[in-house]
Amino acid sequence: MLKFLFKRALLTIPTFFALMFLTFAAIRLVPGDPVEVRVGEHGISPERLAQFRHELGLDQPIWLQFWHYVVQLCHGDFGTSVATNRPVLTEFITLFPATLELGFFAMALATLVGLPTGTIAAVKRGTWFDQLLIGVSVAGYSMPIFWWGLLLIMFVGERWGWTPVSGRIDLINYYYEPKTGFMVIDAWLSGQAGAVRDALRHLILPAIVLGTVPLAVIARMTRSAMLEVLSEDYVRTARAKGLPAWRVFGVHAMRNALIPVITVIGLQVGTLLAGAVLTETIFSWPGIGKWLIESINRRDYPSLQGGIMLISAMVIAVNVLVDLLYGVVNPRIRHG
Amino acid sequence: MAEILLGESSPPAPQSPSRAFWSAFRENRGATIGLAVVAFIVFLAIFANVVAPHSPIEQFRDAVKAPPVWERGGTWRFAFGTDSLGRDLLSRLIFGTRVSLFIGVSVMTVSFVFGTLLGLACAAFGNAVDIAVTRVMDLIMAVPSLVLAILVVAVLGPNLLDTIVAVTVVYLPRYVRLVRASAMGELQREYVTAARVAGVGQARLMLRTVLLNCLTPLIVQAALGVSDAILEAAALGFLGLGAQPPIAEWGTMLADSREFIRSNPWMVTLPGLAILITVVSINLAGDGLRDALDPKMRRS
Numbered sequence: 020m021l022k023f024l025f026k027r028a029l030l031t032i033p034t035f036f037a038l039m040f041l042t043f044a045a046i047r048l049v050p051g052d053p054v055e056v057r058v059g060e061h062g063i064s065p066e067r068l069a070q071f072r073h074e075l076g077l078d079q080p081i082w083l084q085f086w087h088y089v090v091q092l093c094h095g096d097f098g099t100s101v102a103t104n105r106p107v108l109t110e111f112i113t114l115f116p117a118t119l120e121l122g123f124f125a126m127a128l129a130t131l132v133g134l135p136t137g138t139i140a141a142v143k144r145g146t147w148f149d150q151l152l153i154g155v156s157v158a159g160y161s162m163p164i165f166w167w168g169l170l171l172i173m174f175v176g177e178r179w180g181w182t183p184v185s186g187r188i189d190l191i192n193y194y195y196e197p198k199t200g201f202m203v204i205d206a207w208l209s210g211q212a213g214a215v216r217d218a219l220r221h222l223i224l225p226a227i228v229l230g231t232v233p234l235a236v237i238a239r240m241t242r243s244a245m246l247e248v249l250s251e252d253y254v255r256t257a258r259a260k261g262l263p264a265w266r267v268f269g270v271h272a273m274r275n276a277l278i279p280v281i282t283v284i285g286l287q288v289g290t291l292l293a294g295a296v297l298t299e300t301i302f303s304w305p306g307i308g309k310w311l312i313e314s315i316n317r318r319d320y321p322s323l324q325g326g327i328m329l330i331s332a333m334v335i336a337v338n339v340l341v342d343l344l345y346g347v348v349n350p351r352i353r354h355g
Numbered sequence: 356m357a358e359i360l361l362g363e364s365s366p367p368a369p370q371s372p373s374r375a376f377w378s379a380f381r382e383n384r385g386a387t388i389g390l391a392v393v394a395f396i397v398f399l400a401i402f403a404n405v406v407a408p409h410s411p412i413e414q415f416r417d418a419v420k421a422p423p424v425w426e427r428g429g430t431w432r433f434a435f436g437t438d439s440l441g442r443d444l445l446s447r448l449i450f451g452t453r454v455s456l457f458i459g460v461s462v463m464t465v466s467f468v469f470g471t472l473l474g475l476a477c478a479a480f481g482n483a484v485d486i487a488v489t490r491v492m493d494l495i496m497a498v499p500s501l502v503l504a505i506l507v508v509a510v511l512g513p514n515l516l517d518t519i520v521a522v523t524v525v526y527l528p529r530y531v532r533l534v535r536a537s538a539m540g541e542l543q544r545e546y547v548t549a550a551r552v553a554g555v556g557q558a559r560l561m562l563r564t565v566l567l568n569c570l571t572p573l574i575v576q577a578a579l580g581v582s583d584a585i586l587e588a589a590a591l592g593f594l595g596l597g598a599q600p601p602i603a604e605w606g607t608m609l610a611d612s613r614e615f616i617r618s619n620p621w622m623v624t625l626p627g628l629a630i631l632i633t634v635v636s637i638n639l640a641g642d643g644l645r646d647a648l649d650p651k652m653r654r655s
Contacts, residue, residue: 157638161638165593296594
């Protein structure tokens with residue numbers, strides 16, 4: 020297991036190097052001068068401008084800049100945001116819990132609803148429930164989630180007034196220093212009455228929006244994986260010996276049906292991060308998705324560079340984890 | 356006529372491949388409906404200037420934010436209402452089909468052609484070429500699609516053409532991996548060896564013999580790729596990084612009307628609905644295509 024993990028991790032190193040080169044090269048090609056953006060367009064002497072360039076290392080040859088970039092990255096230095104003057108890594112770590120919290124609830128929703136509905140559809144194949152699920156999952160998979168978010172804001176949030184529509188908590192009624200960065204946990208730690216409930220209420224709409232596509236994919240994948248497993252002999256045996264239905268479907272069949280489903284759940288992490296960009300923009304959710312868009316608009320190269328590096332590194336890491344999870348679920352492909 | 360008579364009187368002859376495909380496709384009700392809607396959308400796109408009641412960019416200053424016909428005060432002059440600049444929403448939606456289909460089809464075509472060539476090159480040359488191409492594709496797949504598209508647009512600048520380039524880059528790996536895997540499988544088969552022995556050149560072998568035999572999954576991927584590209588381009592438009600005004604692009608229209616979500620909700624509802632209907636129908640037709648082309652791939 021350890022050996023496999025090591026080998027798998029080693030294989031990602033060239034990818035990381037290519038990634039560094041890609042982000043570095045791409046950002047250099049972006050039109051617009053970061054120094055001018057930082058100092059504003061007027062009222063600065065050429066000497067000050069040259070000094071700024073020197074401070075940012077922009078007066079050095081490109082290859083030297085890349086070399087410095089790689090060395091810095093290896094020291095865990097992802098650069099300094101041109102807009103806020105704070106280290107990119109610090110900004111990322113501050114904002115990331117918000118995205119993680121949102122992603123966790125979205126994925127929990129998708130899995131908790133997707134697995135049972137997919138299973139029921141497979142067991143009751145051909146019934147109205149099955150047909151409905153197929154129809155709804157095609158719609159969910161095809162959903163422009165930015166529009167879906169606006170619709171929910173329009174109806175659930177504004178017209179019916181059931182949930183808040185932006186931010187992570189009601190800042191007028193609740194204020195406390197962030198300890199973990201996870202609003203629900205911080206709210207609980209603060210001990211203020213109603214804070215946890217308010218934080219959860221803020222999560223409802225964004226989690227639904229972000230969870231829609233994964234939910235559709237998981238439900239559909241579970242259904243087809245289940246259909247394949249249900250015709251196996253061991254499932255018939257389990258039924259014949261009189262086990263209750265939930266045990267046959269939920270344990271015996273599920274264990275094998277889960278293998279392709281886990282792959283799909285793992286693959287959704289990339290989708291989730293891409294979706295977070297849209298969801299966070301719509302709901303003013305202060306996470307890394309919204310931060311990336313703001314960085315583009317501010318021409319904040321280091322933030323964009325570091326942000327994309329960190330996000331991609333996470334996707335690669337999750338893919339390795341998914342590979343390992345196979346072994347846990349299915350001993351037949353356990354890695355020696 | 357003669358054909359029909361023949362079909363009635365003689366015992367059923369084996370179906371031709373295209374007939375077999377059609378009868379399999381038509382069995383799937385969702386796919387048939389999807390295809391019909393796609394055909395309608397293509398019709399709208401081609402004849403947009405005939406079908407649309409107004410120009411998509413003409414501003415009717417006397418009818419700014421006019422409500423659609425089903426709301427109080429709506430008129431048939433602007434059946435779907437107008438936007439904040441007084442442009443007819445129905446006409447913009449109809450012309451929007453052009454933009455979206457253009458994006459979808461060009462992304463599909465370019466990534467299909469380049470992806471196929473790269474995938475075949477991997478399979479044909481192996482070693483260094485294969486490793487280099489596969490690594491680059493792995494890299495592209497590691498960056499979340501929209502984030503990568505944003506990066507490309509940031510470099511190239513936000514406009515329609517660069518949206519297409521950005522989304523093409525994002526979808527390239529799918530074709531490369533698909534072609535590479537199936538071509539490598541086909542190369543092991545005996546008919547390839549036979550063709551080699553018969554003296555078929557490498558280029559002809561790859562482009563004719565091998566490619567034709569891996570075409571089925573590619574066609575399905577291409578069909579579903581159109582809808583994904585439309586969705587991705589609309590998302591970029593929504594973020595202000597896609598087609599720029601006054602082009603009638605659905606995602607951009609949504610972004611422009613966001614601030615009127617409370618006062619004039621139809622401005623937000625209709626463009627999104629257009630995206631959803633287009634993408635759903637292409638996906639339904641694509642699923643039907645897969646099931647009809649290859650029953651083995653059927654997702655039961």
